[in-house]
Amino acid sequence: MSGFLTLLRKELLRFWKVAFQTVAAPILTAALYLLVFSHVLEAHVQVYPGVSYTAFLVPGLAMMSLLQNAFANTSSSLIQSKITGNIVFVLLTPLSHAELYWAYICAAVVRGVMVGAGVFAVTLITGPVPLPHPLWAAAFAVLGGGILGALGLIAGIWADKFDQLAAFQNFVIVPLTFLSGVFYSVHSLPPFWQAASHLNPFFYMIDGFRYGFFGVSDIAPLTGLCIVGATFGGLSFVSLRLLRSGWKLRS
Amino acid sequence: MTPAIEVSGLGKRYGGVQALDGVDLEVAQGEFFALLGPNGAGKTTLISILAGLARPDRGEARVMGHHVVRDYRAARRALGVVPQELVFDPFFTVRETLRIQSGYFGLTHNDAWIDEILDHLDLTAKANANMRTLSGGMKRRVLVAQALVHRPPVIILDEPTAGVDVELRQGLWAFIRRLNQAGHTIVLTTHYLEEAETLCSRVAMLKSGRVVALDTTANLLAGLSGVHLKVRLEPDRLPEALRARALPVSGGLQVIALERAALVADALAALRAEGIQVLDVQLEQPDLEEAFLRLVGREERAA
Numbered sequence: 001m002s003g004f005l006t007l008l009r010k011e012l013l014r015f016w017k018v019a020f021q022t023v024a025a026p027i028l029t030a031a032l033y034l035l036v037f038s039h040v041l042e043a044h045v046q047v048y049p050g051v052s053y054t055a056f057l058v059p060g061l062a063m064m065s066l067l068q069n070a071f072a073n074t075s076s077s078l079i080q081s082k083i084t085g086n087i088v089f090v091l092l093t094p095l096s097h098a099e100l101y102w103a104y105i106c107a108a109v110v111r112g113v114m115v116g117a118g119v120f121a122v123t124l125i126t127g128p129v130p131l132p133h134p135l136w137a138a139a140f141a142v143l144g145g146g147i148l149g150a151l152g153l154i155a156g157i158w159a160d161k162f163d164q165l166a167a168f169q170n171f172v173i174v175p176l177t178f179l180s181g182v183f184y185s186v187h188s189l190p191p192f193w194q195a196a197s198h199l200n201p202f203f204y205m206i207d208g209f210r211y212g213f214f215g216v217s218d219i220a221p222l223t224g225l226c227i228v229g230a231t232f233g234g235l236s237f238v239s240l241r242l243l244r245s246g247w248k249l250r251s
Numbered sequence: 252m253t254p255a256i257e258v259s260g261l262g263k264r265y266g267g268v269q270a271l272d273g274v275d276l277e278v279a280q281g282e283f284f285a286l287l288g289p290n291g292a293g294k295t296t297l298i299s300i301l302a303g304l305a306r307p308d309r310g311e312a313r314v315m316g317h318h319v320v321r322d323y324r325a326a327r328r329a330l331g332v333v334p335q336e337l338v339f340d341p342f343f344t345v346r347e348t349l350r351i352q353s354g355y356f357g358l359t360h361n362d363a364w365i366d367e368i369l370d371h372l373d374l375t376a377k378a379n380a381n382m383r384t385l386s387g388g389m390k391r392r393v394l395v396a397q398a399l400v401h402r403p404p405v406i407i408l409d410e411p412t413a414g415v416d417v418e419l420r421q422g423l424w425a426f427i428r429r430l431n432q433a434g435h436t437i438v439l440t441t442h443y444l445e446e447a448e449t450l451c452s453r454v455a456m457l458k459s460g461r462v463v464a465l466d467t468t469a470n471l472l473a474g475l476s477g478v479h480l481k482v483r484l485e486p487d488r489l490p491e492a493l494r495a496r497a498l499p500v501s502g503g504l505q506v507i508a509l510e511r512a513a514l515v516a517d518a519l520a521a522l523r524a525e526g527i528q529v530l531d532v533q534l535e536q537p538d539l540e541e542a543f544l545r546l547v548g549r550e551e552r553a554a
């Protein structure tokens with residue numbers, strides 16, 4: 001247990017020591033999105049009846065930031081440790097595969113939730129944001145952070161160079177987050193793209209998270225939670241198998 | 252008593268390279284043991300398998316009786332490894348690094364021992380310095396400290412003195428010798444024969460993934476104490492008396508292997524007695540590579 005706690009603490013310190021880059025910067029980025037999009041689109045777009053576009057945008061932006069930073073935490077930690085070689089300090093220890101996995105995932109969720117909460121806090125400046133179902137929002141936040149943490153772990157173990165990781169982030173993670181309904185409801189899309197969106201796990205995370213704010217969602221929240229939970233379960237299974245096999249970490 | 256290290260039939264292939272090819276080895280508790288061999292001999296692969304950084308294709312390895320794959324947690328608790336590369340985590344200070352490493356082994360209140368290691372390794376003044384700011388020699392000492400936080404009974408040092416200045420090397424060896432006297436089993440890999448000579452009680456020589464010699468240091472050195480006498484002769488032929496000692500001609504020079512430097516005078520006298528003129532003389536200590544060749548030859552003759 002204490003080995004797990006040590007690795008978790010180390011992973012938390014790793015981003016917290018440079019919190020200006022790892023927490024403050026993504027909050028600022030999200031605030032800029034909000035400022036520009038809400039200003040331009042507020043008068044033209046209404047996604048849910050009675051919900052202003054700015055209010056609609058807040059949970060999506062918070063969740064998008066959460067997801068991207070959860071991914072960044074595990075992936076950057078692993079690639080840095082691999083490239084500098086200090087991953088050996090973890091590999092030489094009696095830490096089990098599960099301890100290793102959960103320490104990295106928990107740290108990723110913590111950073112994601114900190115950034116997401118920060119975005120939420122900043123948006124409160126623009127006016128009160130309702131949160132009638134906080135537990136639903138929390139469940140999707142934690143599972144979404146876990147999914148992206150696991151994806152980051154797999155990508156970080158797979159990548160041999162920073163540019164491979166950047167490619168994974170730019171060509172997989174960013175498109176999936178952007179096309180998940182952060183800026184629109186998928187119901188406003190043509191049928192083909194609506195169907196395509198339902199294959200995107202990010203859609204369910206954002207949609208379910210938004211349910212916590214408005215009590216309205218494109219998919220029933222329980223269905224969404226099951227899909228997101230199953231995705232996390234599947235990714236955890238794969239990650240643990242990879243760690244056990246020593247893939248790319250132990251020769 | 253359980254051997255500190257027990258390796259049997261260990262094989263490991265990387266792509267087309269057979270890094271280890273059936274290694275059997277046993278190191279008793281309390282030994283100061285050296286693994287010698289040229290680059291690519293398989294020393295680091297062997298250590299990596301013991302440490303769980305690599306998996307064997309065949310064979311088994313145990314540390315203090317614990318199977319390194321099946322019972323990896325117990326095996327790793329029994330082992331401290333000082334890696335060859337100067338690696339560090341730039342986010343942390345020396346003390347943080349050692350506390351984190353202790354925590355990985357489940358040790359949460361380890362400051363008294365950490366202070367003791369810092370003191371022994373002359374790092375106390377740098378305890379709160381960031382790892383980035385340390386010199387190479389200091390980083391090396393922190394690596395040693397990291398390997399010791401959990402008081403492992405077996406300590407493996409992979410080329411611990413590579414790139415370390417002479418003064419530090421002496422200090423490091425004094426400390427490691429003390430650990431050995433305190434009962435720790437020490438295994439080190441090195442290129443430097445003289446390090447093994449002064450420190451280690453037993454030596455294994457690896458070549459191309461096989462153990463080519465395994466003996467006490469004293470016995471091995473007895474076989475390595477010779478010199479090579481290289482001479483340019485006129486006429487260019489060796490007298491009958493020296494032909495048994497002849498090695499292949501190198502750079503136009505005849506090479507004569509002698510067991511002791513004192514035999515040089517006799518060899519020159521034998522040449523003079525035949526009326527052969529000596530135009531050029533060089534004396535060489537056999538290097539490790541040649542020592543190997545001789546050892547391999549001896550093994551084959553013995554077999």
